[in-house]
Amino acid sequence: MLAWTAIILILRDGWHEAIGENSRPYQYLIVIGLDGHEFYRVKLDNTNSNLNSSNTSWLNNNKSSFAATLPVNAAMNHRGIKVIHRYTDDANGNGNYLDFWSPQIDINDGFQSLNGGTVYYDPVNGQLATGWRTINGNRYYFSDGYECQPDPDDLWVYNDQLHGQMYTGINWVDGHCYNFGNDGIARALPQNDGWSWPFPQSGEGWHYQGQKFGYTSNIRKNGYHDGLDFGTQDHPGSAVHAVHGGRVLDVNTVRDNNGQTMWWFTTIWDGRFLYVYQEAFSNRNKIIVKPNDIIYAGQVIGYRDKDHLHLGINTSPNYGVDLKNSFVPSWSDSSKVTGHGEWIDPEWAIRNRI
Numbered sequence: 001m002l003a004w005t006a007i008i009l010i011l012r013d014g015w016h017e018a019i020g021e022n023s024r025p026y027q028y029l030i031v032i033g034l035d036g037h038e039f040y041r042v043k044l045d046n047t048n049s050n051l052n053s054s055n056t057s058w059l060n061n062n063k064s065s066f067a068a069t070l071p072v073n074a075a076m077n078h079r080g081i082k083v084i085h086r087y088t089d090d091a092n093g094n095g096n097y098l099d100f101w102s103p104q105i106d107i108n109d110g111f112q113s114l115n116g117g118t119v120y121y122d123p124v125n126g127q128l129a130t131g132w133r134t135i136n137g138n139r140y141y142f143s144d145g146y147e148c149q150p151d152p153d154d155l156w157v158y159n160d161q162l163h164g165q166m167y168t169g170i171n172w173v174d175g176h177c178y179n180f181g182n183d184g185i186a187r188a189l190p191q192n193d194g195w196s197w198p199f200p201q202s203g204e205g206w207h208y209q210g211q212k213f214g215y216t217s218n219i220r221k222n223g224y225h226d227g228l229d230f231g232t233q234d235h236p237g238s239a240v241h242a243v244h245g246g247r248v249l250d251v252n253t254v255r256d257n258n259g260q261t262m263w264w265f266t267t268i269w270d271g272r273f274l275y276v277y278q279e280a281f282s283n284r285n286k287i288i289v290k291p292n293d294i295i296y297a298g299q300v301i302g303y304r305d306k307d308h309l310h311l312g313i314n315t316s317p318n319y320g321v322d323l324k325n326s327f328v329p330s331w332s333d334s335s336k337v338t339g340h341g342e343w344i345d346p347e348w349a350i351r352n353r354i
């Protein structure tokens with residue numbers, strides 16, 4: 001629904017000079033977008049514009065004084081518009097003309113409240129902003145809003161936040177940490193962009209060949225391993241530390257074909273990678289984070305009570321799709337919001353602090 005229904009335009013005596021009006025007997029109001037797109041025009045006459053008399057000395061200035069009501073239609077919503085007051089010698093308003101432009105009129109554009117947050121409508125095209133935007137010299141980030149997929153098998157596809165919602169507070173974008181404060185202005189916090197090993201006392205340590213990422217000799221479907229395993233022998237201890245910061249998207253279970261819980265997992269998204277911590281936790285209580293928690297590298301997120309932690313890193317936050325593609329290096333699906341996902345070698349990523 002439009003909060004605006006009409007623009008009341010009042011042009012007072014002497015506001016327009018009406019130079020040369022003798023040769024331009026027709027007047028129009030033209031409603032135009034900032035991109036030059038014309039929404040509509042209204043021909044002014046005595047029936048719609050209470051043209052009245054004037055005391056000023058300009059020639060025929062009396063015809064530049066009136067009040068008019070211009071309806072706001074849906075196409076104008078969320079845009080900046082201007083109104084041209086045109087004198088012309090053409091009955092259709094396109095001939096030899098003299099134009100006077102109004103200041104910009106904002107129709108629910110710019111920053112607006114929506115669904116409990118703040119969004120931004122680009123005044124030029126009326127589009128809801130997503131991603132990075134520089135506005136009045138400040139940088140803001142608006143959620144890409146990865147939406148839940150209709151496919152009922154995609155149990156683990158989550159919003160990164162409501163579509164177009166302005167980030168506030170601490171959050172990650174493109175793998176980097178920012179404090180967006182209450183005002184949404186991005187302030188970089190590069191000190192939070194670091195990496196940790198999941199069992200820091202062991203550091204990188206060592207891995208059995210079958211624990212390693214990619215095509216290994218271990219017996220797996222396609223011979224492919226979509227992550228890196230940290231076992232109790234090679235990496236002892238139970239506290240699992242986040243390898244990188246981000247925001248918790250999910251804490252959930254993977255079930256076998258009989259519907260029995262195999263393990264609990266958590267996924268953390270930093271705007272660049274999805275970090276999947278799985279196969280380590282037998283029940284929900286072993287994971288001590290919850291969705292939307294902000295996590296920093298090195299922070300304990302849970303306690304391993306199974307024989308290994310499997311760490312996966314994917315470029316797509318759509319975990320349902322990622323999981324279906326556990327045995328191939330990447331996936332592409334144009335019907336999905338992110339469209340493409342690729343498994344990253346955790347050992348390489350953490351070691352090189354990419």
Ligand SMILES: [Zn+2]
Nearest residue numbers: 227228229310
């Ligand atoms: Zn594994």
